[in-house]
Amino acid sequence: MAYYAFLNENNLVTEVIPGKDETDTSENWEQFYGAIRNQVCKRTSYNTRGGVHYDSNNQPDGGIAYRKNYAGVGFTYDLVLDAFIPPKPYSSWLLDTQTCLWDPPIPYPTDGKIYTWDETTQTWDLAE
Numbered sequence: 001m002a003y004y005a006f007l008n009e010n011n012l013v014t015e016v017i018p019g020k021d022e023t024d025t026s027e028n029w030e031q032f033y034g035a036i037r038n039q040v041c042k043r044t045s046y047n048t049r050g051g052v053h054y055d056s057n058n059q060p061d062g063g064i065a066y067r068k069n070y071a072g073v074g075f076t077y078d079l080v081l082d083a084f085i086p087p088k089p090y091s092s093w094l095l096d097t098q099t100c101l102w103d104p105p106i107p108y109p110t111d112g113k114i115y116t117w118d119e120t121t122q123t124w125d126l127a128e
Contacts, residue, residue, distance in 0.1 A: 004033050005071035005084065007040040013075045013084065016044060044071035044084060050099035051083075068100040090119045 002021045005013045020029050034041035045066035047054045053063030068083035069075070075084045083100040093102040105122055109115055115124035 001046075002029065003044045003046050003070070004030065004041050005044045005075075005077070006034075006037055007042065007077050011040075011077045011079070013071045013073055013077065014039070015073065016071050040077075042067060042071070042077055042084075044069075046070050050101050090117060092119060092122055 001018050004017055004019045006015045006017075008014050017033070019033060030041045030043055043066050045053060045064060047056075047061075047063065048065040048068065048070050051065050051068045052060050053065040055061040055063075067077075068081070069086060071077070071084040072086065074087050076087075077083070078085055078100070081097060081100060085095065085100045086102065088095075088102055090102075090104070092105050094105065095101075096103050104117060104124075106124065109124055114127040116127050117123075118125050
């Protein structure tokens with residue numbers, strides 16, 4: 001099954017719906033759904049994150065990773081990158097243009113513990 005995201009005039013995703021697979025090249029389903037709503041419509045891939053398609057066990061499966069990330073309401077579609085970008089979580093985080101995900105200025109600790117980001121101090125704080 002394919003999924004399609006509708007965009008408003010600011011390229012923000014307003015809704016994501018299931019739809020027809022585009023295996024039938026006689027139809028362009030993005031245009032078809034877009035015309036019904038009079039909105040731009042872009043296909044998105046349900047199991048896609050950071051430009052990688054994953055299987056049901058969260059393992060990369062080599063599938064087609066449409067537009068870097070599965071679209072969600074409030075995501076932005078970037079025409080130049082042809083990608084869906086999630087909302088920026090903190091003002092200090094930077095966009096990785098390869099994955100179209102936001103990266104903190106300091107990498108998440110790899111010691112197996114759980115941390116939360118503190119924007120004021122720009123540090124990872126151990127979760128209690």
